[in-house]
Amino acid sequence: MEWEIVGYAAAALTMFGFLPQLLKMVRTKSVDDVSLVMMVQMGLGVFLWMAYGLHLRNSPLIVANVVSLATLGLGLFVYFRYTTRRYFR
């Protein structure tokens, strides 16, 4: 099924979509241009997708969003580790 490959490729690219940003934050220890709102909004969104997947008992939906949630959660951790925005401390 050729079109299934397109779907799987799309899923793989987007479920690991935040990973390059996470790795860049870890490597450069510089995070101030990264939007905290983006990370929180995406994190809440993929959490709700995961909950919806659990409700539907849909494995791909659960797996993809658990992966995204993990990278975004680590992203938040790294963000607060390196941010120079003092009012968040």
Place this chain on the structure above:
Amino acid sequence: MEWEIVGYAAAALTMFGFLPQLLKMVRTKSVDDVSLVMMVQMGLGVFLWMAYGLHLRNSPLIVANVVSLATLGLGLFVYFRYTTRRYFR
């Protein structure tokens, strides 16, 4: 349907998930901590999701990913407008 609301909320949060990052880049004119690879990978991913949605004639899949693709495309434009990484010019 309570669970459908969860699905719609998840879709709304993630389809506009890159928007806060785009607005921050425009506002601060500072983009060097943002991962170019993240934008390209997510852009390619949502493009393939959109193509898959067109193949399936699935409107929510098409609409959500057209929105994401638009914000990511604008993000790339803004990135190259403000990056100080000279080797990209």
